[in-house]
Amino acid sequence: MMKRTDRHYRFFMRQITKHTLLYTEMLTTGAIIHGDRQRLLGFHEDEHPIALQLGGSDPDETAEAAAIGEDFGYDEINLNVGCPSNRVQKGRFGVCLMNEPQTVARAVEAMRDAVDIEVTVKHRIGVDDRDSYEEMLRFVDTVAAAGCRRFTVHARKAWLQGLSPAENRNVPPLRHDEVHRLKRERPELTIETNGGIASLDECTAHLDAVDAVMLGRTAYREPYLFADVDRRFYGDDSPVPTRHEVIRRLFDYVAYWTEERDLSLNHITRHYLQLFRGQPGARSWRRHISENAWRDGAGVHTLREALELVPEPQEESAA
Numbered sequence: 001m002m003k004r005t006d007r008h009y010r011f012f013m014r015q016i017t018k019h020t021l022l023y024t025e026m027l028t029t030g031a032i033i034h035g036d037r038q039r040l041l042g043f044h045e046d047e048h049p050i051a052l053q054l055g056g057s058d059p060d061e062t063a064e065a066a067a068i069g070e071d072f073g074y075d076e077i078n079l080n081v082g083c084p085s086n087r088v089q090k091g092r093f094g095v096c097l098m099n100e101p102q103t104v105a106r107a108v109e110a111m112r113d114a115v116d117i118e119v120t121v122k123h124r125i126g127v128d129d130r131d132s133y134e135e136m137l138r139f140v141d142t143v144a145a146a147g148c149r150r151f152t153v154h155a156r157k158a159w160l161q162g163l164s165p166a167e168n169r170n171v172p173p174l175r176h177d178e179v180h181r182l183k184r185e186r187p188e189l190t191i192e193t194n195g196g197i198a199s200l201d202e203c204t205a206h207l208d209a210v211d212a213v214m215l216g217r218t219a220y221r222e223p224y225l226f227a228d229v230d231r232r233f234y235g236d237d238s239p240v241p242t243r244h245e246v247i248r249r250l251f252d253y254v255a256y257w258t259e260e261r262d263l264s265l266n267h268i269t270r271h272y273l274q275l276f277r278g279q280p281g282a283r284s285w286r287r288h289i290s291e292n293a294w295r296d297g298a299g300v301h302t303l304r305e306a307l308e309l310v311p312e313p314q315e316e317s318a319a
């Protein structure tokens with residue numbers, strides 16, 4: 001999620017779930033081709049499985065960016081056909097491409113020619129007045145004919161005029177039933193639904209109808225919800241670290257980035273603020289980090305101090 005998630009968020013989430021597919025935020029093909037690749041694309045090998053999400057539509061550029069992503073070791077390239085921001089509309093990528101299924105198909109084809117890893121597409125139900133199920137199906141069929149086998153559908157349309165990006169994530173109603181129908185009518189494709197999913201029980205319910213679910217805001221707001229994901233959805237019964245253990249396992253990582261890479265602690269720990277959500281001590285945790293992580297000299301000791309403010313449940317510390 002742009003302006004929200006980054007490699008430090010993903011490394012944090014990997015302490016909680018080993019199997020969930022993680023994505024980069026959308027990166028434009030131009031940034032990847034012309035920008036600081038190591039900064040934009042670098043990731044820790046523990047972050048696998050990880051998909052690189054591209055914003056773009058020009059076949060040569062999407063192909064080049066996809067190849068760069070493959071060289072960096074990404075497991076999958078995902079094309080964003082869901083983002084409604086103005087900047088994105090001007091660049092002719094994101095959700096406005098729902099009006100141009102052939103353009104998306106050409107980009108997918110070019111990327112598939114350029115890489116061996118899977119190429120997938122994230123899109124919406126529709127855009128503006130073109131939001132019928134039939135139109136979405138036509139979009140999916142056109143892109144599937146170019147070789148895309150997996151589609152993640154944000155189950156609401158976008159209005160290109162009049163709604164801000166944030167409103168476009170909340171105002172148009174969710175229409176998960178149309179994503180379920182898509183799976184029924186195109187069983188050979190892998191179909192994932194996304195939008196407003198707030199609990200693992202809701203995931204289970206959707207999984208009766210589709211192949212997978214994607215969680216955005218909930219994954220950021222409630223990271224520890226994922227503690228039960230590996231057991232419940234991937235059949236992996238390995239013990240999951242407690243919240244305290246998650247943080248202790250991050251000490252070396254935090255020390256490396258703050259001491260050897262000179263990164264401000266704040267860039268890393270802002271992603272940890274919600275870990276103790278709903279637990280005793282959550283406020284002290286958040287406050288200590290918020291008040292101190294941006295200061296000069298903040299480091300792993302700051303994180304240790306914050307952790308000491310959160311009572312460790314007896315059964316947890318014995319685990």
Ligand SMILES: Cc1cc2nc3c(=O)[nH]c(=O)nc-3n(C[C@H](O)[C@H](O)[C@H](O)COP(=O)(O)O)c2cc1C
Pocket residue numbers: 001002003004024025026053080082083122154169194195196197214215216217218
């Ligand atoms: C701050 C923010 C940034 C986002 N950035 C991206 C992005 O880079 N790529 C993307 O595919 N979706 C992005 N989204 C949309 C989410 O991935 C998701 O489709 C949408 O929020 C609906 O799902 P949710 O209710 O589970 O969050 C973003 C959402 C938010 C709130």
